[in-house]
Amino acid sequence: MKILHTSDWHLGKKLGNWSRLEEQKEILAEILEICREENPELILLAGDLYDSWNPPHEAIELLYRTLSRMADGGRRIILALAGNHDAPEHVEAPDALARESGIFFMGYPGSQPADMELESGVKVLFPEPGMVVIEGLSEPVRIICTPYASESRMRRSLDVENREEALRMILTERWTELGTRYFDSKGINLMASHLFMGNRDELVMEEEPEGERSILHPGGLEQIYTDALPAGCQYMALGHLHRGFPVSTDPIPAVYSGSPGAYSLSENHRDKSVVLIDAEPGKKTRYSYRKLTTPWPLYREVFTGCEEAVEWMTEHPEGYVELTMRTEAYLTGSEKQLLMKSHPRILGIIPEVRRTGEDEADREKSFAGKTVPEIFKDYYRENRQNADPSKEILDLLDEIIGGGES
Ligand SMILES: [Mn+2]
Numbered sequence: 001m002k003i004l005h006t007s008d009w010h011l012g013k014k015l016g017n018w019s020r021l022e023e024q025k026e027i028l029a030e031i032l033e034i035c036r037e038e039n040p041e042l043i044l045l046a047g048d049l050y051d052s053w054n055p056p057h058e059a060i061e062l063l064y065r066t067l068s069r070m071a072d073g074g075r076r077i078i079l080a081l082a083g084n085h086d087a088p089e090h091v092e093a094p095d096a097l098a099r100e101s102g103i104f105f106m107g108y109p110g111s112q113p114a115d116m117e118l119e120s121g122v123k124v125l126f127p128e129p130g131m132v133v134i135e136g137l138s139e140p141v142r143i144i145c146t147p148y149a150s151e152s153r154m155r156r157s158l159d160v161e162n163r164e165e166a167l168r169m170i171l172t173e174r175w176t177e178l179g180t181r182y183f184d185s186k187g188i189n190l191m192a193s194h195l196f197m198g199n200r201d202e203l204v205m206e207e208e209p210e211g212e213r214s215i216l217h218p219g220g221l222e223q224i225y226t227d228a229l230p231a232g233c234q235y236m237a238l239g240h241l242h243r244g245f246p247v248s249t250d251p252i253p254a255v256y257s258g259s260p261g262a263y264s265l266s267e268n269h270r271d272k273s274v275v276l277i278d279a280e281p282g283k284k285t286r287y288s289y290r291k292l293t294t295p296w297p298l299y300r301e302v303f304t305g306c307e308e309a310v311e312w313m314t315e316h317p318e319g320y321v322e323l324t325m326r327t328e329a330y331l332t333g334s335e336k337q338l339l340m341k342s343h344p345r346i347l348g349i350i351p352e353v354r355r356t357g358e359d360e361a362d363r364e365k366s367f368a369g370k371t372v373p374e375i376f377k378d379y380y381r382e383n384r385q386n387a388d389p390s391k392e393i394l395d396l397l398d399e400i401i402g403g404g405e406s
Contacts, residue, residue, distance in 0.1 A: 001139045001188060003277040007046035007239025008259035012059030015320055016347045021058050023296045027260045028066045030294040031274055035070050038276055041137045043070055046239030047083025047148055047194025067103050074102035074118040081147040082107040083194040083239055109149045131178050139281055140187030144178045148194040172228040179230025185282035192237040197247050197254055200225040226254050235277055235285045244273045244289055253285055261295045268298040302326055306335050313343040322347040328354055330383050372401055
């Protein structure tokens, strides 16, 4: 039975001032194309559907439209979980409409939507919180679903001091219980969750994208170990880390699909994928990463001159670029303007001025005996083609350095 696993869409995410929606539309169109080509019976979306608790309406529309096309009128079942970036109640809000199309949202670890029989005859049952049983696909499917549980939510539900151990314990106990009750060799036994998972023996300290660090505490707090996975589980579909990789392969594959786009500058050289799974009852699950071609590149480039930078940007008009300008003098206003005009999406220009030793000495000498406004005038002239700062600017400087009356 074919299954598609993806996560961390982060719809509505911005990079600097740039909206990523245009790019996200292209990426989701590619994932939809893969769905049509591979025709999985089940799609697991393991959290962080949106980038924020209040996503822009374009992001909401994009999610609903994409999922609706993927589900293809209920011919495919979609399970979508909330991640730490999602508002759980917001994720679950469209349930009554979505379930008619075979799309099921789960916001909380304790979510238990009503059972559903689709027109196709497929039954999607929720026999207890966090448990999904699907009948009527090519094989029976059982899925333990654990959407992200926030720290405060855990603190509220667990009246204990050592929350870390409590979270691990409660998950391990719960998963073992559900596994014992529902997993057997007559069907396909899966898990899906949005959390930080690692091996107890080798601590994986992932380089996390901005905005994810809040749930990565030093010492591995809130890290759940793969030995908590219940016997009989054939695949754990994970969301949260943006790099796609298997945390473990044996005996149970616990796999991060990774985000489908490069969402921070630290991800600038990584391939982006979805995971295609081939599962059969009682057999080891096969899976493979299907590389996406649509994510826009994220460039971090270093140049030693403007001409060189402009030439490179003209040849690479796609994606986003962060420039580091390693020059001997500060860029002039017109140089900066020229750079900004040479690429449609510049994330920033980082100046790295390299002065020679002599220059440094000259510079220090040139400061000697001068007042701050005098040094400022020199600096201003150097950067503005010898123009003098206006009286307004000098008054402002005076106010900033404390010479002003108010
Ligand atoms: Mn996340």
